[in-house]
Amino acid sequence: MSAQSSASRASPSSFIDEVIAATPGSDPHLDLCVQCGTCGGSCPSGPDMEHTPRQLFAMINAGMKEDVLRSNTPWYCVSCYYCMVRCPQDVHITDIMYSLKRMAIKEGMFQESTAADAPDFSETFIDFVEQYGRSFELGLATRYHLKHHPLGAVKMAGFGLGMLLRGRMDLTPTKIEGIAQLKTILARAKELGADSSKNGGGQ
Amino acid sequence: MKYGYYPGCSLERNAIAYHRSAMAVADALDIEFVEVDDWNCCGATEYISIDALPAYALVARNLALASQQKQNGNGNQLVAPCSACYLNLQKTNHYMADSPELAQQVNTALQAGGLNYDPGSVRVRHLLDILTQDVGYDAVAEKVTKPLYNLRIAPYYGCLIVRPGFDDTYHNPEYPTCLDELMRKLGATVVDYPVKTHCCGGHMTQISEPVALDLIRRLLKNAADYQADAIVTLCPMCQLNLDGYQEAVNKHFGTNYQIPILYFTQLMGLAFGIKPKKLGFGKEFVDARPALAKIEAEPPKKPKKRKRPPKEALPMPNLTEGM
Ligand code: SF4
Numbered sequence: 001m002s003a004q005s006s007a008s009r010a011s012p013s014s015f016i017d018e019v020i021a022a023t024p025g026s027d028p029h030l031d032l033c034v035q036c037g038t039c040g041g042s043c044p045s046g047p048d049m050e051h052t053p054r055q056l057f058a059m060i061n062a063g064m065k066e067d068v069l070r071s072n073t074p075w076y077c078v079s080c081y082y083c084m085v086r087c088p089q090d091v092h093i094t095d096i097m098y099s100l101k102r103m104a105i106k107e108g109m110f111q112e113s114t115a116a117d118a119p120d121f122s123e124t125f126i127d128f129v130e131q132y133g134r135s136f137e138l139g140l141a142t143r144y145h146l147k148h149h150p151l152g153a154v155k156m157a158g159f160g161l162g163m164l165l166r167g168r169m170d171l172t173p174t175k176i177e178g179i180a181q182l183k184t185i186l187a188r189a190k191e192l193g194a195d196s197s198k199n200g201g202g203q
Numbered sequence: 204m205k206y207g208y209y210p211g212c213s214l215e216r217n218a219i220a221y222h223r224s225a226m227a228v229a230d231a232l233d234i235e236f237v238e239v240d241d242w243n244c245c246g247a248t249e250y251i252s253i254d255a256l257p258a259y260a261l262v263a264r265n266l267a268l269a270s271q272q273k274q275n276g277n278g279n280q281l282v283a284p285c286s287a288c289y290l291n292l293q294k295t296n297h298y299m300a301d302s303p304e305l306a307q308q309v310n311t312a313l314q315a316g317g318l319n320y321d322p323g324s325v326r327v328r329h330l331l332d333i334l335t336q337d338v339g340y341d342a343v344a345e346k347v348t349k350p351l352y353n354l355r356i357a358p359y360y361g362c363l364i365v366r367p368g369f370d371d372t373y374h375n376p377e378y379p380t381c382l383d384e385l386m387r388k389l390g391a392t393v394v395d396y397p398v399k400t401h402c403c404g405g406h407m408t409q410i411s412e413p414v415a416l417d418l419i420r421r422l423l424k425n426a427a428d429y430q431a432d433a434i435v436t437l438c439p440m441c442q443l444n445l446d447g448y449q450e451a452v453n454k455h456f457g458t459n460y461q462i463p464i465l466y467f468t469q470l471m472g473l474a475f476g477i478k479p480k481k482l483g484f485g486k487e488f489v490d491a492r493p494a495l496a497k498i499e500a501e502p503p504k505k506p507k508k509r510k511r512p513p514k515e516a517l518p519m520p521n522l523t524e525g526m
């Protein structure tokens with residue numbers, strides 16, 4: 001099986017190959033799914049998903065690229081790994097959900113899903129990490145919530161105040177000493193990722 | 204015992220109670236944690252959602268720094284108290300070892316910053332595993348001077364310490380018991396907690412609050428059903444969601460849960476006789492004091508054995524008690 005998968009990695013010809021190629025690390029076994037439905041039945045977010053993981057994998061197999069990338073399913077995945085330990089075929093479901101998120105962002109297809117704020121949350125989070133080497137909760141909360149939930153931000157302000165009063169949130173971000181080194185590493189990784197995705201490997 | 208230590212961003216501030224209590228407990232047990240010099244954020248669940256290779260490189264910088272750190276001892280083991288950090292470190296270690304292509308790309312990126320990481324050269328462990336496996340239950344029990352008699356605990360593991368189990372995991376992915384056992388060694392009463400490995404909602408509190416609140420409600424309800432005085436956790440994300448959003452759950456569902464969410468190291472510290480202040484008590488949203496006030500000096504009495512019905516009696520349930 002792995003021989004077949006690595007062959008397909010070299011030249012992604014169909015959507016399923018694209019998804020496999022976009023999942024670095026071990027072989028995700030996506031082509032081994034037997035549609036048993038164990039994943040959907042195990043999923044805490046199942047009721048909120050437009051498609052259960054099983055349905056999504058059938059759609060991938062059928063080449064329904066746009067419907068898959070516009071589905072809210074990957075964005076409602078909370079990364080609990082229940083499906084992955086229960087899947088009889090060792091399909092790396094959680095990893096595939098991450099791949100689908102990245103592909104949706106790249107294709108600009110997430111805006112219409114009901115989890116449209118999720119990519120921006122992730123992006124705001126990593127902006128701070130790239131700038132300081134550490135995450136920064138106050139910055140994240142203010143920038144993200146003011147943009148997306150201006151009304152909710154008032155409620156969040158109460159929560160944030162509670163965090164500050166308990167000494168559980170910093171007012172200023174912490175910067176690591178090797179931030180220049182980290183930036184160089186990440187820049188190189190981005191280049192490599194962009195290169196290899198062109199020929200079907202990497203990210 | 205000596206280990207490398209990767210605190211992660213949460214333990215610096217939001218989970219400062221976890222950090223303080225972990226250090227106090229380590230001290231009592233003669234464990235030395237050597238913090239990885241100039242570590243960076245692990246990317247949580249966010250970086251990998253946007254860009255894969257930089258996400259792995261971000262984590263690999265920490266592994267590279269840890270592998271250089273000679274004083275880690277113990278075969279270069281790195282301890283992460285946060286389950287999300289633990290998962291990211293293990294995942295990167297595992298996938299780099301499994302995929303030479305990924306390892307080569309990540310190392311090309313690291314080399315731009317003068318670093319290199321040999322996959323698998325660092326062993327990533329969770330703090331709970333160090334205390335239950337390496338230190339061991341008996342050594343913990345020996346340190347107990349103020350047992351937590353009469354305190355009813357719901358042991359909450361969450362997801363990422365038990366699943367998917369990339370490396371050397373010994374936990375049952377659905378029904379682990381080591382935290383239960385550890386809490387019993389402290390004298391506490393451990394209640395059955397069928398949802399012990401269910402999800403806390405992760406970052407959903409930020410993205411789609413109703414989804415997260417429902418997951419949190421289930422965890423609180425189950426603990427309340429079993430009359431737990433407190434839920435014990437081993438992950439900053441779980442703690443924050445269950446503690447910081449408990450009021451939101453109450454508002455949303457019209458409930459009135461008041462269940463303190465404590466780190467397992469805080470309870471270990473208490474049982475070791477360490478002052479609560481040193482263990483970060485007081486940082487929680489839901490006040491822990493009423494629960495801690497229930498601790499008694501004497502172990503709870505074993506329930507009296509029911510008298511056997513006379514042999515000649517009919518096999519009927521005995522309903523006289525409590526009626
Ligand atoms: S549990 Fe595995 S095999 Fe079954 S439907 Fe889900 S992915 Fe396919």
Ligand code: SF4
Pocket residue numbers: 039042043044045046053076077078079080081082083084093094097
């Ligand atoms: S990892 Fe994601 S898809 Fe799998 S069960 Fe958990 S929430 Fe559902």
